[in-house]
Amino acid sequence: MRTNPTNTGLLSTFESYQSFFPLDHFTDGMTHMAEILNAVQALTGKPIGEVSMKELIDCYVMHNASSNIKGKLVQLTFETTPYEPCTKPMSLLAKITISKLCYNTRHEGKYIFLRLITSLEKTGTVFAIAEDEHQRAIPVQLFNQTSLPGNEGLEIYSAFVVKEPLVELVGWGEVGIRVDHASDLKCISRYNEDLLVMWKKSTNDNRTVDQWKGVASELYKSGLYAQAVECYSKALEYPLTPESIQTMKYHRAQALYKLGKFEKAEMDLANLAPDMKSYDAALYRKARTLYDLRRYRDSSQALTILCKKFPKNLQASRMLSESIKRCLEEKRGMYSFREIQNKALARKIVRLEYATYIGPIEVRPASVTGRGLFSTHDIKAGDLLLCEKAMAYFSEQDASNRMICRGYRVGMDRATAMPLARVELVNEMVRELCLKPSWMGNFMNMYHDTYKSTLPSFRTDDGEALVDSFLVHKVMLHNMLHSDTSTRDSYMRRSAPGQGLFEEERSDFEVAQEPPCGVWRMASFANHSCLHNAQHSFIGDLLIMRATKDIPAGTEILIRYRERATDFLKASTWNPFEDRGFSCTCDLCSSIDSTDERVLRLREAVLVDLRSFIEIVFVERQGKVEVRDLMLKLSTLLATYKDSDPSLPRLSVFEIKYAITQIFDEGGLPYNAAGLALECFTSFGYIITGAISTENQLDSGPLLIRRWGMLDYRLVKCWLILARCYRLKAPHLERAAREYAMLFYKMIVGEEQTFRSTCRKMRL
Numbered sequence: 001m002r003t004n005p006t007n008t009g010l011l012s013t014f015e016s017y018q019s020f021f022p023l024d025h026f027t028d029g030m031t032h033m034a035e036i037l038n039a040v041q042a043l044t045g046k047p048i049g050e051v052s053m054k055e056l057i058d059c060y061v062m063h064n065a066s067s068n069i070k071g072k073l074v075q076l077t078f079e080t081t082p083y084e085p086c087t088k089p090m091s092l093l094a095k096i097t098i099s100k101l102c103y104n105t106r107h108e109g110k111y112i113f114l115r116l117i118t119s120l121e122k123t124g125t126v127f128a129i130a131e132d133e134h135q136r137a138i139p140v141q142l143f144n145q146t147s148l149p150g151n152e153g154l155e156i157y158s159a160f161v162v163k164e165p166l167v168e169l170v171g172w173g174e175v176g177i178r179v180d181h182a183s184d185l186k187c188i189s190r191y192n193e194d195l196l197v198m199w200k201k202s203t204n205d206n207r208t209v210d211q212w213k214g215v216a217s218e219l220y221k222s223g224l225y226a227q228a229v230e231c232y233s234k235a236l237e238y239p240l241t242p243e244s245i246q247t248m249k250y251h252r253a254q255a256l257y258k259l260g261k262f263e264k265a266e267m268d269l270a271n272l273a274p275d276m277k278s279y280d281a282a283l284y285r286k287a288r289t290l291y292d293l294r295r296y297r298d299s300s301q302a303l304t305i306l307c308k309k310f311p312k313n314l315q316a317s318r319m320l321s322e323s324i325k326r327c328l329e330e331k332r333g334m335y336s337f338r339e340i341q342n343k344a345l346a347r348k349i350v351r352l353e354y355a356t357y358i359g360p361i362e363v364r365p366a367s368v369t370g371r372g373l374f375s376t377h378d379i380k381a382g383d384l385l386l387c388e389k390a391m392a393y394f395s396e397q398d399a400s401n402r403m404i405c406r407g408y409r410v411g412m413d414r415a416t417a418m419p420l421a422r423v424e425l426v427n428e429m430v431r432e433l434c435l436k437p438s439w440m441g442n443f444m445n446m447y448h449d450t451y452k453s454t455l456p457s458f459r460t461d462d463g464e465a466l467v468d469s470f471l472v473h474k475v476m477l478h479n480m481l482h483s484d485t486s487t488r489d490s491y492m493r494r495s496a497p498g499q500g501l502f503e504e505e506r507s508d509f510e511v512a513q514e515p516p517c518g519v520w521r522m523a524s525f526a527n528h529s530c531l532h533n534a535q536h537s538f539i540g541d542l543l544i545m546r547a548t549k550d551i552p553a554g555t556e557i558l559i560r561y562r563e564r565a566t567d568f569l570k571a572s573t574w575n576p577f578e579d580r581g582f583s584c585t586c587d588l589c590s591s592i593d594s595t596d597e598r599v600l601r602l603r604e605a606v607l608v609d610l611r612s613f614i615e616i617v618f619v620e621r622q623g624k625v626e627v628r629d630l631m632l633k634l635s636t637l638l639a640t641y642k643d644s645d646p647s648l649p650r651l652s653v654f655e656i657k658y659a660i661t662q663i664f665d666e667g668g669l670p671y672n673a674a675g676l677a678l679e680c681f682t683s684f685g686y687i688i689t690g691a692i693s694t695e696n697q698l699d700s701g702p703l704l705i706r707r708w709g710m711l712d713y714r715l716v717k718c719w720l721i722l723a724r725c726y727r728l729k730a731p732h733l734e735r736a737a738r739e740y741a742m743l744f745y746k747m748i749v750g751e752e753q754t755f756r757s758t759c760r761k762m763r764l
């Protein structure tokens with residue numbers, strides 16, 4: 001196909017026009033792309049060779065041909081060195097055309113004027129072929145902006161400008177323009193006076209104001225909101241009466257609202273005159289916009305005026321009651337969690353309309369890790385610390401709507417690979433920031449390690465958000481949390497009867513690949529500790545954080561970014577936070593790190609042996625129950641902890657004791673089960689008084705936790721086993737055990753309102 005690869009700048013070695021690979025050819029793909037990268041390194045600074053438009057379009061079509069199987073493929077794209085978005089106004093930039101572009105160069109002080117000659121391929125990144133005014137073609141690849149409404153109008157034959165274009169390898173390995181920052185690409189309105197005559201085609205821009213209005217309204221009805229905004233803006237350029245201006249702005253605000261540009265919509269709806277036409281509709285739109293901007297007080301105020309003036313407006317009164325609920329949630333943390341769970345379940349929605357409540361916590365400098373969250377008051381175990389809407393979120397549903405398989409990766413530093421969930425989360429964050437530039441201040445304050453952004457402002461000269469996507473990437477990396485779509489569902493799945501006695505471990509790779517994940521601004525100030533004192537859980541994109549022990553005022557609130565699954569691996573072998581540049585140094589991790597490696601290997605071996613012993617003897621019933629044998633193995637396991645602090649959790653011991661607890665419980669041995677359930681608590685560092693653990697024990701109660709230990713979802717079942725045993729043998733303790741079960745469920749799942757129904761469903 002290639003006639004003269006050296007002249008064209010395309011590589012003769014690469015003929016498959018591929019950036020999508022089957023997952024099992026991932027390594028080959030990486031090698032392949034790295035070879036192309038290496039080969040073009042020497043061309044840096046040289047003018048790019050010419051590729052005919054036909055050849056580029058043929059390659060583009062071949063590249064797209066596999067769309068129907070892309071759901072099974074990974075996409076590899078080339079990584080680049082971070083650079084900041086262009087901050088210069090257009091007036092300070094000089095025009096450049098494709099023939100003057102050079103390899104691996106950012107053309108500072110320049111802009112290029114292009115129009116698309118293919119549609120946008122949106123499977124992974126956004127990719128298309130464009131031409132300049134001399135009809136020379138070049139591929140263009142947009143990163144970090146898959147679903148940006150600002151680019152909604154970008155379609156075949158759309159004109160656009162790229163500020164300070166960066167020319168590097170793009171797509172399947174062709175030289176092209178890559179755009180990493182949304183603000184570096186500006187769509188040019190088809191009505192722009194500077195648009196080349198030959199690119200204007202049939203557009204008629206000599207319309208009257210009414211014609212502009214008419215076209216805008218038709219475009220709006222057809223769902224072409226970006227174009228509708230353009231036409232309303234055109235109409236607003238004419239001399240109009242104040243009332244007509246307001247009406248026109250109201251219509252434009254509706255189109256902006258549909259694009260998700262709430263801040264701009266709100267600006268168009270400021271100072272509505274009560275005597276304007278469609279005042280009620282405009283005021284409603286304003287209230288709705290404020291609501292979507294999470295400004296619930298302002299929204300309630302607008303709705304109160306509306307309801308007073310138009311008492312029969314049912315939509316407004318419904319909206320007012322919703323706004324008032326949000327205000328109560330925001331101020332007092334009063335949520336109807338049952339309603340939230342039901343809504344999420346019934347409508348399978350993950351982006352929930354609830355307000356953020358910040359409880360008795362605040363951000364303060366932390367001793368070792370920059371800033372952290374601290375308690376402002378004494379807090380009781382189970383208290384609500386935070387209930388927060390995500391700043392950006394990427395759900396399982398979003399992932400299945402994408403055509404690409406989970407393994408989409410960026411990274412051609414020849415070694416790194418970024419999983420789909422993270423790439424998409426960056427896209428989501430960029431989108432949210434572009435839509436809500438007022439969030440930029442808070443965003444810039446989020447932890448981003450040593451990355452320095454020198455941007456002088458958060459806005460471009462024409463008022464758009466100036467988002468540095470490399471900074472977004474850093475913020476994502478350090479602040480993202482992998483979540484469950486519903487922690488309650490995960491809890492039910494993990495504790496369902498019939499699950500194996502031992503949890504299956506999933507690889508870090510698998511976990512890192514998978515959505516859902518998100519960024520929660522306030523929660524992101526919490527530092528990690530395996531010995532946490534707070535737990536976060538999820539209902540859709542709502543993060544709920546509760547205390548998991550009694551916490552005195554002024555204490556740092558620590559959560560677990562990831563659960564530590566084992567206690568036989570040192571940080572040098574198992575560090576899930578390597579990409580965040582830290583390893584946990586809590587007392588548990590330090591104790592494991594300072595344990596002799598031979599002891600840890602013994603711990604692992606005995607644990608594995610005990611697991612299979614239990615499976616064979618108790619589950620498969622293939623051997624005799626040799627209690628002595630079991631006790632011997634257990635004491636060998638316990639001996640591996642002899643040098644560590646007894647208050648520290650002993651994860652391997654817990655695992656075995658919990659398995660046996662379940663076997664006794666299911667085997668109709670309530671006292672044995674209850675005794676072991678109590679030992680499970682001890683293994684996790686709890687001290688409980690007043691419990692009965694043997695059949696002949698007389699003295700008991702009140703049942704109390706004297707020292708809080710490490711929280712684990714399996715402890716809910718331990719409390720329920722105790723409660724069942726006490727129902728028969730010590731009824732005065734049953735209630736307290738049930739209450740603890742409910743408290744532990746609340747700390748794990750985030751709420752207690754579904755406790756009973758969950759227990760019923762799971763026959764717990």
Ligand SMILES: C[S@@+](CC[C@H](N)C(=O)[O-])C[C@H]1O[C@@H](n2cnc3c(N)ncnc32)[C@H](O)[C@@H]1O
Pocket residue numbers: 368369370371372446447477478479523524525526527528529580581582583584585
């Ligand atoms: C979500 S931020 C937490 C807030 C952050 N400390 C700040 O100053 O804004 C996560 C980052 O904090 C640091 N961090 C959190 N927990 C840590 C720990 N236990 N030890 C060391 N660094 C930690 C890491 O750099 C991590 O990437």
